[in-house]
Amino acid sequence: MQNKHFIFYTTLLLLLFCSTSLYSQDPVDKGSVVIPAKEDTLSVTPKDTLTINPITYNEVVVDTVKVDSIAPKDEILKDIVDYYGEDYVYMDKKSSKVYMYNKAFITYQTYRIDAGLIILDYNKNEVTAKGIDSAGVYSQKPIFVEGSNKVEPDSIRFNFTTKKAIVYNSRTFQNEMNVLSEITKKENDSVYFLRNVKFTTAEDIENPEYYFYTRKAKFVPQKKVVTGLTNMYIADVPTPIGLPFAFFPLSETRTSGFLLPNIGENNNRGFFLQNGGYYFAINDYIDLTVLGDYYTNGSYGFRLDSDYALRYKFRGNVSFRYENLINSERGFPDFTQSSLYNIRWSHNQDQKVNPSSRFSASVNLGSSRYLQQSINQTNNASQLVNTLSSSVSYSKSFETEPQIQFTIAGTHSQNTQTEAINMSLPNFNGSVSRIFPFAPKNGVKKGAFQNINMQYNVVAENRISTTDSLFFKKEMFEGAQIGARHTIPISTNFKVLKYLSFSLSTNYQETWVGKTISRNYDETANDGDGAVVQDTISGFDSYRTYGFSTGVGTTIYGTFNFGKDKKIQAIRHVMRPSIGYSISPGFQQYYDEYTIVSADPEINDQVVEYSRFENTLYGAPGKLYSSSMSLALSNTLEAKIRDKDTTAVEPKKLIILNNLNFSTGYNFSADSLKWSNVQVTGSIPIVKKLDFNFNGSLDPYALDNDNNRINTFNIENGGSLFRLVNGNISFNYSFSSKDFEKAEKEDEDFDSDTFRNGGRPDDLFGDPTEFNDLSPVPVDKKNKDKTTEKAWYQYDIPWDLRLAYTLTYSNSQRQNEISSQSLMMSSSVTLSPKWSVRVSSGYDFKNKGVTLTQLGFVRDLDSWTMRFNWTPIGARNTSWNFFIGIKGSILKDIKYDKRREADRNL
Incomplete structure (x- = not known):
């Protein structure tokens, strides 16, 4: 760079030097000879013929130099x-x-x-x-x-x-x-x-x-x-x-693809390929999984599962399962073939979509033996429940004054033991909210007149009762019953003597039916012996009923003070007695008669009354006049004790008795046995999370030698004031290592398959396991951040224990026996950060045997999961399953699965 500067400065100096020494023509020398110039002979035109336009300074002079046609090279780096x-x-x-x-x-x-x-x-x-x-x-x-x-x-x-x-x-x-x-x-x-x-x-x-x-x-x-x-x-x-x-x-989005099957062997059906199929990622809102099973003896099955969701609107799941099961070989005496199916649908609507309308669905229906015989799952818990239920409903409310709302629904209930199915398809419930026609526009309602209120309710349904073998066949609709009931209750309430609360009410009902019956005695029937013949009459019919009731109740407080210096400072007893009376006329007009003719002239003919509304959807109206009284008393007991914390200002409240309730009734219109049994229910808190619950029925009447109730009080017959007819005591207790730590809210699993089928939300009935859902146990993120020292040894061993005990006593006919008594328990212990053991079992004291028992352990192998589940006790439920596989979903098909299925033939 210095050389360049030197050349530049040298050149500049030379140019300046030359400009001062050079001229365009030689200067006149004073000593030289002067030569005179000659006149130019070239004639000059006086006026140039070319027109010269004056130059304007606002014109642009165009450069005639052409642009270089060679494109410049791109820069090596196109960004900073x-x-x-x-x-x-x-x-x-x-x-x-x-x-x-x-x-x-x-x-x-x-x-x-x-x-x-x-x-x-x-x-x-x-x-x-x-x-x-x-x-x-x-x-x-x-x-x-x-x-x-x-x-x-x-x-x-x-x-x-x-x-x-x-x-x-x-x-x-x-x-x-x-x-x-x-x-x-x-x-x-x-x-x-x-x-x-x-x-x-x-x-x-x-x-x-x-x-x-x-x-x-x-x-x-x-x-x-x-x-x-x-x-x-x-x-x-x-x-x-x-x-x-x-x-x-490695796609991070859902993509369609094949699902590899499990390969194994079954003692009854040979080798199998299970849970193989294809996954369809249809779009961002819905997918579809198609899975199938095949056994070498000819058994097969397939499943369709679809999840769908639309953010901020709804989400749900649809599942259909079908299995064609073959046992043994054709030609053998123990050969059987059966078809099983199960349909499930769950739909939940976001509450923010439309507060005034809601659609929901929870469907679980299928073959009654599906849970017991399915070759693709072990669901011992649902087998104990024995119930399948479904509900699909749409509700709508109109924010008018008064408010109007209605619900259209379809329900299903199925007993997997009796194979009985009850459906209400569809049913309609509508109502108009409570109105006070005489209430003031402003201020509080006072007195009986201003508190008069009324409502309107209507219920209509199409009820179907059938069996598993007739389900989805035309025969299931033959016995369908259609009906509707309109109800208008009118009531009021007011205070008497400041402390007594009175209520008065009347109720009007109108019932519609789609078919009735007719009975008569045919002397020629049954080969001349005669018989009662019943016919079904199709067509609209109706009946109307009404009644009146009143009641009075109050609350009594009793406080016993022992002094603020005592450990127990005070005890408060709260009693809520109530008395009710109801009256209803007899509706004899809806009853008819037929006469059974006696073949013996010495025996009088028999007149039989019946109602054409018997065996209808809501039954027949009452024929007899009714007048009865009800009595009830509820009790609670609390204590104030000195707090162990000396800095506490207020004493600590302790509940001694959650509730103790007594109820009975007296029928004025009955000719005998006017008193009803005394019902007793109560709950006593023992320790935190442990309540002792009990209930019983006390009969004031005695029994004769045939163990039938007679119109004599038991105390007058040499017995006690009441006879204990039946009773039940029970308690549920759950505690864990968390109870000795800082209190944390523990979420119950209310979405389990057992709970949907009507069972318990906990695992006292065992855990269901589907063979196509052998995913690893989720990682415990809370324990993941523990120190290295605790990773080697678990000083704080997490554990939990659940207990449920129940005892039922029966003595309605002097049998004096304990009809059922059982204790159920479940527990899990995390022995180390990577070892977890679980057990659920029970004991039946009545039958002197261990109930359904499940044992299992899970071992976290970092990238792998190993687990073993074993059902050692149970006639038809004994089974075991061993699984080891990679946790990651991308390699979940790399696994080893060995199992012994329960004997489905028992």
Whole structure:
């Protein structure tokens, strides 16, 4: 640069020097000879013929020089390059390189490289990144980021022009898959070629528990990995499990594809392929899974599952399952063939969509023996419940004054033991909210007149009762009953003597039916012996009923103070007595008669009354006049005790008796046995989460020698005041290690299959297991952040225990026996951060035997899950299942599953 400056200044000085010494013509020399000039003979035209336009300064003079037709070269870098080095950034101008050292980074467009040492070569438009080797420790390894893809190699060379790269010992994570490659060549933005590659879902990529090793592979980020010969290694030991080629999908979105089946053997049906099929990713709102089973003895089954969702509106699931089961071989005496099916539908609407209308569905119907005989699941819990139920409903409310609302629904209830099915399809419920016609427009309603109110309710349904064998056949509709009932209750309430609350009400009902019956006695029927003949009459008919009731109640408080210096400072007893009276006339007009003619002249003919509304949807109206009184008394008992905390200002409240209720009735219109049994219910809190519940029925009347009730009080017959007819005591208790820690809200699983079938939300009935859902146990994120010391030894061992005890006593006919008595329990213990044991069982004291028992354990093997479930006790439920497989969903088909199914023939 200094040489250039010297040449420039020298040239400038020469030019200045020449401009002062040179002239355009020689100057006149004073000593020279003067030569006179001659006159020019060329004639000059007096006036030029060319018109010269005056020059205007606003005109633009066009340059006649042509533009260079050679296009300029593109710049090597098309974007800003940002770089940094904490220790130094050194520029070598001679070699056109930039060195960045210690916590260095360089960014260009969508690329970013972080490393200990980065070298940028401007001549080759190439960047090289390495780590820092200090005292034998290689640190600050490069991190190469391209968009959402991230690679962590030992070193990397990347060319900004060709977008190609050479990566050594790279590590990357794609859709649950860790990829370790010795040499990686980046061909373009979407294709990488790998050499000596390890694939694993293990979190510790430096020392994985298992991996798949291949020599060559093609890697397309977020899409797929295609490899050559691949072997599986476990703890760096090669296994004979290998494939000539392999394909690993890495898509982060749902994609359609095949589902690999489970291969196994069944003692009754031979070898099988189970749960193989295809997954259809239809669109962003719905999918479909098609699975099938095939057994070598001819049994088969298939399942259709579809999940759908529309954000902020609704979500749901539809499932259909069918199985054709063959036992033994054709021609053998024990050969059987049966078909099973099950339909499930769950639909939930977002409450924010439309507050005034709602549609919901919870359907679970199918063959009564599906849960017991299905070859693709073990559902002991649902077998104990013996109930399938469904409900599909749509409700709508109109914000008028008064409010009007209605619900259209279809319901289904099925007993899997008796195979009886009851359906209401459809049913309609409508109502008009309570109105007060005489209430003031402003202020509080006072007195009986202003509190008069009325409502309107209507219920209509089409009820179908059938059996499992006639379900979905035309015969199931032959006995359908159609009817509707309109109800208008009118009531009022008021205070008397300030402390007594009186209520008066009357109720009007009108019932519509679609068919009635007619009975008569046919003397010629039954070969002349005569018989009662009943005919069904189709057509609209109706009846109307009404009644009146009144009641009075109050609340009595009793407080016993012992002094603030006492441990028990006070006890409060709250009693709520109530008396009710109801009267209803007899509706004799809806009853008819027929006469049974006696063949014996000495025996009078028998006149039988019946109602044409018998066996209809809502039954027949009452024939007899009714006048009765009801009595009830409820009690609660509380205490105030001195708090152990000396800083507490107020005493601590303690509930001694949750409730103790007595109720009975007296029928004025009955000719005998006017008193009804005294019903007793109560609940006593023992400790936290443990309530002792009891109920019983006390009969004031005595029994004769044939154990029939007689119109004589038991105390007058030499007995006690009441006879205990039946009773029940029960308690449920659950506690865990969390009870000794800081209180945390524990969520109950109310979405279990057992609970939907009418059972308990807990696991006292056992856990259902479907063989096509052998997913690993979710990782406990709370224990994941524990210290290394606790990872080796679990000082705080989590555990839980649930107990349920029930006892039922029966003595209605002097049998004086305990009809049922059982204790059920379930418990789980986390022995270590990776070992969990679970057990559920029970004991039947009545039958002196252990109830359904399930044992199981789960072992977390980091990248793998191993578990074992065993049902050792139960005539038809004994079974076991062993499973070990990879946790990640991308490799969930790599597993070992061995099981012994329950004997479905028992």
